[in-house]
Amino acid sequence: MARQSNFMVALGVLSALGLVASTFWDAPQINNWLFRASTLIMLATSWNLMANAGLVSLGHSAFWGVGSYAAIMSANAWSGSILGTLVVALLAGALMGLIVAAVTGGLKGIFFAISTLALSEGLRISALMLPDVTSGAVGLFLRQDLRPSQQTLYLVAALAAVASVGVAILISCSKLQFASRAMRDNEAAAQMLGIAPRRQRMIIVAISGAMASAAGAINAWYGGYLDPEVAFTLHNTILAQIAPILGGIHTLAGPVIGSFAIIALSEGTRIWFGNMEGVSQMTFGLVLVVCILFLPRGIEGVMHRRKKQQATAGTPAPALATGRGGKS
Amino acid sequence: MKLDYRSYILACLAAAALSASSAVAQDTIKIGVPMELSGRFVAYGASGKRGAELAAEVYGGKVAGKKIELLHRDIQSESQATISVFNELVNKEKVNYIIGPIASPTVAAAIPAWRQTKPLWIVPGSSSTKLEEEAGSEPEFFHAFPYAYHYHQSVAAALKSQLPTGQKVSLVFSDDNYGRTHQPYAKKYLTEAGFEIVAEEIVRTNAPDMNPLLTKIARSKPNILLGLVQTTDAVTLTKQIYTRKLPVPYLVGTAATQLDEWQKAVGPAQEGWIGVTTYLPGLKRPGNRDYPKLFPPSDEWEAAFIKKYGQEPDFEDAGCYVSAMLLFLAIEKAGGDDKAKVVAELQKLDVKNTLLGDAKFGPTPGGTKNQAFSDVVVFQRQSEKNVMLFPPGPTVGKIKSAVQ
Amino acid sequence: MHYIPQLIVDALLLGGIYTLMVIGLALSFGVTRVINFAHGEAVMLGAYGAYTIALVSGIDPLLALPLLMVIGCLFGMALFKVAIEPVLKAPHVNQILLTFGIGLVLQNVAVMIWKADERSVVTPYAYSSFQFGEVFVPGGRLIGFGVAVVLVGALFFWLRHTEFGRATRALDEQRDAAVLVGINVKRMYALAFGLSVALGVATGVILSFIGAISPFMGFHILVKGFAIIVLGGLGSIVGAVLGAFLLAFAETAVSYYVPNGTGWAEAVAFAVLFLVLVLRPRGIVGQAVAD
Known part of the structure; x- marks a missing residue:
């Protein structure tokens, strides 16, 4: 992880404020x-944490959904x-993260990814099939009298986003x-160094899960309505990955x-291409593909490279790394 | 470099600020029309948009001296998009009137966002009783579509009028908003009407294989199969029933039988299916005498529609047309863009013989203050034509068995 | 208990379809070691291809099948060269997300072309059925089963008895040795990938007249496909076939015997997936998990 320059730190603090x-x-x-x-920052940061540990999550919507339901159900x-239920959501997310990490043991790469996918879909179906618990497909509304002001919601989201990055x-x-x-x-080497990967994995996944669940909870308070499709939608999984990839994976x-x-992209396509269906989703897909192929370190990587070019004027810029000793 | 990054952010904020200020033209009346213009429910949303547009055109483009401005928005049949669109309409555009959306889950998602400023809201769709629970008691909420219990009261009455007593019914319902809402009411009213429910099967949306449940249903030997499923599931169910020559004489589908896309997708399998809807071409309803241009007899309206759009209208074309017209009339009577007055006028309106029947908003036993158009027609597909079965009247035909 | 004969028929026919669905995935992973998250979209495009051909020219899907498979193969090979080859040595994250992104693009291209409503192809044999006593056999699915048998058989034959096929197996088993012996690895990869897409397209063609198709059907198929592949063992084609039938039986049994079974049947795939990953990640026939 590159050390952030003073400028970046200042910019970061300013942005947060x-x-x-x-x-x-x-x-x-x-x-x-x-x-x-704000909620996307929380989700993206959470995904990034797992990615940093080599765990690709294709089921981040599972945490989001669990957080959403935990928040609304406990509120009602x-x-x-909002703060009380946020704590509930954090705990629910952390608990699920611990379980996932414990159950998947030492699985890596593809297998972990697929198991998160299975988790997300499995939860969605369970939420549908248990209407006595979750209100199922008919949907769950946040009690009207509990709803805080818009400003409170915005403030909580902003603070939570800053906290996540923190x-x-x-x-x-x-x-x-x-x-x-x-x-x-290299997990084997890690083990030899005395790092206990299983335990570290559990901690990381728990924190990551809690963060994503909190994001889901805040969003649920904002939307006021929940059903299994909304809570566990694949869209959140896609967003959770695209944002870090586009911005720069493995960075802060x-x-x-x-x-x-x-968000800019999404709104842009909605405003300009709102009449044409599928355009915004397709744009996301294109962004993923283009980033992986040409910008593996995302926007952040581009900026870093240009900075380096400025700093080391005259020497050629280092080639973008497309892999870090990837096994295949 | 530093400039690049910072200026990017500034540019974003500037763009945002610019778009935040909406140029409010004082001489238009803005009506929000959020519809499912893409996604799963595109059939409903596209019709809804068309109906509203046609109404604005027929009305003359102006109401109470000001231009009608319809703000069409695509909610993509997605709850998140619905929330965003409603937030925009309600907070940024500050509309006083909204027509739509149509499908039950999207309408449900819209409710909390709608509550922020509570514009006058006409919902020409959603049979969900949860909607009634959450929004029914609000004076600004106008439901222009039957609820699930209205549907099934009529279905039960229709079947009772055409068939001997003691028939056995099997229910298939999908595990989504639609199926889960309708199933208890179907059961209740059919049982009250003297039918016996012998089988109930739930099906996952987008299930590829309904054969096991059809086998189970066949064993209970029902006379009637009631399919409470929509879109893709309706197609799959219909095809698989036809393929295995299920020996059930009467097949009822509450959500798809009237739709062109279902009929095309299933082809010959549609024969004998019974459908339930608020409006169908060929009903031969009379027009309104006070507003002959706005509410002509249904034959005339259909002909004009076919001429303009090259296809037959379906129930949401008619539904949104009527809803929009009623709104325009209310605004006219209120004298202008005064939400409270328009709400009062809409509540008072009593217009007979619109395409969907008599337009009068009144309370329901379930708690909705402003409900209109709770009647449905029951029809059957016979030789690729619609034959009316209910309500009783001169145009009504005889029910036919789907089994040869 | 009187359901058993029908259950067996239903499960077998479903298994045939599932086999067709996963055989492509198994092939591409076995050879290129890239899991193709866009496989579901290959199926979807095959279905829409058949639908469009039937709509425009009235040609029956089964007749259009060979042509569509060839198109699919060529498209797959081109896609491989352009987009996937660059990331063969990249971390798994990249590969997963790349194919995921490709799938997303394809899905929405379909939405833009064909809109999101549901369609289906109507053919006479799709509605045919046979009755053997109490047991009913739907004609459309039987044909699907037949196509699956033919294609799987052809694949096995190809792998065992042709030059290309043997080279593919060599790659699968002994990568470095294969390179040494002079096999053009890149070309083989592209071919294997192309074939896997072709097989996906074939699945779509069959599905087009059995049920309803929509642009979003791909994801669903993909997740099921993973469950089966993991169950059978990643990289093993035999395992994929076994896994397909096992899952089909499990789902059908749940449909019949569990109350609200058809509602829970979809969850069976995920439960299986999770259990296998936890208890025996290598699956029934698969290779060891060290990756």
């Missing part, structure tokens, strides 16, 4: 966009406040960072940059 401050400004369209960006049942920064400065890196590159700023870019 700006995001939080924006919630006090009454511009509904911008507030809506920044809200979506115990007249919970958590990611903390992890990157801690011992977990090395464990992740090691797990990503990547998920953030990517989230803003994705």
